[in-house]
Amino acid sequence: MKKLLVSTLAAVVLGFGIGGDATPAFAEEQAAPKSNILTMAAVWKQTAAEYRALYYQGFNIAQKYVDEAVAKHKKKHKPLAVITDVDDTVAIHDRYWAHLIAGGEEFFDDPVWDKYIPTNSLLPAPGALDFLNHCKEKGVEVFYVTSRDQGEGTYEMALENLQKLGFPYADREHLTVLVDTSNKEPRQKEIAEKFDVVVKLGDSLNDFQRKYYIKGDFEERNAMTAADKDLFGTQYIIMPNPTDGQWIAAIFGQSEPEDTAANRALWHKTATRNQWEGK
Ligand SMILES: [Mg+2]
Known part of the structure; x- marks a missing residue:
């Protein structure tokens, strides 16, 4: 109860909101926001x-x-x-993006993300609870493998997130939090030694295979995806994420690029590739 109160207060103080309103109250006090390049993606996610x-x-x-x-x-x-x-696979982060954009932040902001995580403001992805509970009813165990780093307490925060969302199998046996690496393959192989893994779910291709962890070469990633096309919708279930993930690193070389003139130029150059040549 004390933990819940602390989390609730933290959420209110940080402006991530509790309840149905995804827009932090302090948004109205802000001047016209700068144009975070991900605003359109965040609006799409929220609406x-x-x-x-x-x-x-x-x-x-x-x-x-x-x-x-x-x-x-x-x-x-x-x-x-x-x-x-x-x-972004079984939990979504509308409130984080609303807060980031309302605060006039540009691109990404790791410190804001690290403050957001312990507030338990994340929401279940549409259909996630029904699917996960269905697995439990059928005796199919769910293993959560995530990559996060909020320093000390990273694991406890992730576990509390899952428990607050009401997810089944939200326990130490079923949750793995990778802090020093985002390579999920070793843990996935361990699970596969004891279980027959029906499907893997993720929002980034790295959630399925490490080979997709490519920086600065989206063409290569796209070629790999074409070669693996039969795996999608069969062994791999991919969820949508237009705001963040390895696809960003495949453009910028890092998953959370700085707001620099060079990065904005690269963003524009990427958007205008394959330009229609008509007059
Ligand atoms: Mg993810």
């Missing part, structure tokens, strides 16, 4: 029915494979499991 439909689509496909695996499962087989990423 588009299509964004929500993509989550439902992903979880519906995953559930189909879960049900098929359960129907075919024999006692002599390894138990069934799914492996999921957390951020």
